[in-house]
Amino acid sequence: MYRSHNCGELRETHIDENVTLSGWVHKTRDKGFVIWVDIRDRYGITQLVFDEDRSSSELLDRARNLGREFVIQVKGSVIERASKNPNIPTGNIEVLVSELIVLNESKTPPFTIENETDGGEDLRMKYRYLDIRRNPVKNNLIFRSKVAMEVRKFLSDQEFIEVETPYLIKSTPEGARDFVVPSRMNEGQFYALPQSPQTFKQLLMVGGMDKYFQIVKCFRDEDLRADRQPEFTQIDCEMAFVEQEDILDVFEGLTKHLLKEIKGVEIDKFPRITFDEAMAKYGNDKPDIRFGMEFGELNDVAQHKDFNVFNSAELVVGIAIPGGNSFTRKEIDKLTDWVKRPQVGALGMVYCRCNEDGSFKSSVDKFYDQDDLAKWAEATGAKPGDLICVLSGDKNKVRAQLSALRMEMAERLGLRNPDEFAPLWVVDFPLLELDEETGHYHAMHHPFTSPKPGQLELLDTDPGAVRANAYDLVLNGNEIGGGSIRIHDKETQSIMFKHLGFTPEEAKAQFGFLMDAFQYGAPPHGGIAFGLDRLVSILGGQETIRDFIAFPKNNSGRDVMIDAPAPIDDEQLKELNLRIDIKA
């Protein structure tokens, strides 16, 4: 037996007990006549003591030679500490060691195993197994495990069945790029790794499985933006005999359960807004509503004067930055530069100071009088002491620009409190989205999403106006889940495929099995999928999903620890009937 207790367990109640501990040498302090060693494991740190009076000189010598991260086992008795450490749970005791066994030595680790380490990202990833010994990473992984378990408990209690769907499936050109897997037994053919279990969960509904979930890895071979992983985890859910309301109810319940169990936060009914409202109020379909700064549309109160910039704009829209009147002119100029950066892309910014005395001072005073500006203040909800920032131009672009400014200011003003949780549902998404490059419409959610009742006809005349039974769950400015009520009849699905540019043959080749299934009594159904990586990082109050993944890949899709991907044997290629064909 390697240990009687773990390193986070001993308290004053254990004093005088003989114990055995195992763990890593975290730190050694050598005062000559006495040596303290901190032994560490997953559960905590316990102080070991060796001294001239009570330890043999041989034992003292061996303690002296322990290096950082050596793995040791000690036997000894628990004693009261002379100088207690109130900062750690074991701080009232120490273990007077009678026996010391070195289980394994360690080279000096390439970075310190501390909460704040001296190791950079690259080094930490190469030695991820050492990084995981650090509390922040270790705790994130434990936290993730706990969240997943709570999800499973909640859904199982509601009679959801976790069904494993296959990983070796079929490639579909639609959507993102698939990872493919050559089949040795079926020459020249390939499996694909799932981007999601979408079609399988719908087939489970056709199969009567009724309430399905799965916590499952999904794969996308996309050029990786920061904080995207080629493999990621979804909480994938589907229900039959449901309307949108039923789904929102159940998964609002799940989210409340997580917030309560994991964070101790109780939230009443989640607000709901439509996609159109979200775009108008926040310029964003995943608004962060922990703070205000809602958009005020100013067309009516800013297009009646001779200011051509506004008059020629599709939309004039502003936000009130709380306390922003305290910004210096220089600071405001910098803000203007910020919105003009190519990443944001505004052409300029108009501002209006709201003075404490109720008067206004704007950058366009020669066009607008105090009455005009008072109306701006009213529309943006600005109070004395605030600064109104106004952008104008093409509606979609200017909303995105102002949304960027809103988020940036919230960040700067410390309004994005990671311990505060503000979920909301965004509903009534458009069914289709125009690809500006190709001029074609494609499915905003996916091709299985049903249009709102009675809107199917609009597909021919005004496809962009068709609204879908689609919804997102947004938490603190992040989409943590999204789903829809699906199409469940072959005819509607055929119409959808046609509008998405599939020939009947293409639709049959790729989704024939689903269309067939719809002919054998498919029930009304719908579902939702949560991004687990994102969900745990937000619940954990952090921004980077990589910190919540045990062995993440870097932005080139490489695992730098195991050095993958890597070349394979010619023999393997030959068995797969493949040749590598790299163009110069």
Place this chain on the structure above:
Amino acid sequence: MYRSHNCGELRETHIDENVTLSGWVHKTRDKGFVIWVDIRDRYGITQLVFDEDRSSSELLDRARNLGREFVIQVKGSVIERASKNPNIPTGNIEVLVSELIVLNESKTPPFTIENETDGGEDLRMKYRYLDIRRNPVKNNLIFRSKVAMEVRKFLSDQEFIEVETPYLIKSTPEGARDFVVPSRMNEGQFYALPQSPQTFKQLLMVGGMDKYFQIVKCFRDEDLRADRQPEFTQIDCEMAFVEQEDILDVFEGLTKHLLKEIKGVEIDKFPRITFDEAMAKYGNDKPDIRFGMEFGELNDVAQHKDFNVFNSAELVVGIAIPGGNSFTRKEIDKLTDWVKRPQVGALGMVYCRCNEDGSFKSSVDKFYDQDDLAKWAEATGAKPGDLICVLSGDKNKVRAQLSALRMEMAERLGLRNPDEFAPLWVVDFPLLELDEETGHYHAMHHPFTSPKPGQLELLDTDPGAVRANAYDLVLNGNEIGGGSIRIHDKETQSIMFKHLGFTPEEAKAQFGFLMDAFQYGAPPHGGIAFGLDRLVSILGGQETIRDFIAFPKNNSGRDVMIDAPAPIDDEQLKELNLRIDIKA
């Protein structure tokens, strides 16, 4: 709202309530003046009634036209049934329908949705979504979900952390064949899908994670034997600071928990036998101990006479078939033919009848007298009325042959009761296994398994004799789990790789990251992995794992429902820098 209750829920207490049900038309009985429709969902079947007295003729007509597997929604009131059906939980009531909505029609399904269907395996797999509507398949999937949940609960309660390890890893030529995934972003390079998370879980131990588990898909590109799947699910577990005893304890606890929670079976301490003992007693390293028929070795009592077949044999060994004396001569001859089939491969069989009067009658009476045969009976535990069957020859071969006979006889005699559960641990496996074809030794478990203390030296002189800290959990003649205490120092691991025929360069290229990790304070650790597919099928009292997988593949690795694998676009191949190169 599509339903107020499900189709398995209504009882006499609901009589007079107005309810809404949704489900599939299971069966219709039309007596002209009254029509009964069985509506079915995941939860059960409820009888609907339409009749001339209480239903409009229009409603009666519509009920009459319902086809099998139509999806319907009905509103109505719960009434007491005139003729009750005690075989189903809802059998005391029926629903008098006032409103009928057809949610979706159905073509006639290609097989009946009944417990005993008329659909063959191929048809059922092609329309798996219909097969899943059948109780046996549906219940298996629900059962699987429950087993997985109980595993997670038990391990989480013991502070195990479920950590997701990556699916896109690195190919290692060692072991079974990998599925590979071409990387688009890293030209000419490949990921591999994991055959198990072995190295990652060991790195988690180096990372201090201490108690890890994961229910995880694994992949092997092997030619598929019956009942093997290219993707399969493991309950993968690892612990640090443990000896073999600790692991057996925890996972005996898990197995007991499952038997109790899932099957209501309480089992005390699991028996343990060594690999050598299992081979000697059962000719098999995964013995079914639900019944006796243990091997009796007969060399001492059968090689002292002039019977050359036995005298020249390495091993003479027999079993006593309970009640086998009742077999006719013809039946025994057939049994002899059975063991001589190429699949078993014995050269012949000697038998000895144990008469009720205590006398013996053997097929080799001219060589052996009653005293000799009495000793055979004693060695095999034969009682009056039994039949002793004796095989002889090369030790390993004859044990395998007699094991086949033992299992066959148990099957025929009905001794393999699927409702009885007899787990046992087989321990002290050989470290290495001789590949008869190549003459090389390879790792019996895997190259990370540690030899028993003090046996490392034997590797040079008698590699086959080295025993490992390796163990299997066997249930009813199936290996349901296997594991080992791992090597945790670089030097021992290097010696192992050398003996397995790796050059230092090969070892470094493939497992360098693990060897590196061992230099930074790797703790003693070990683990186990359970095959979930097999485990649930045995707990479910069935033999075929395919029946417990939602969407299994056939023996050519194909998913016949979605028709995968399939060719991919030239464009996709080009992006991956691949060309298909099929030899004629």
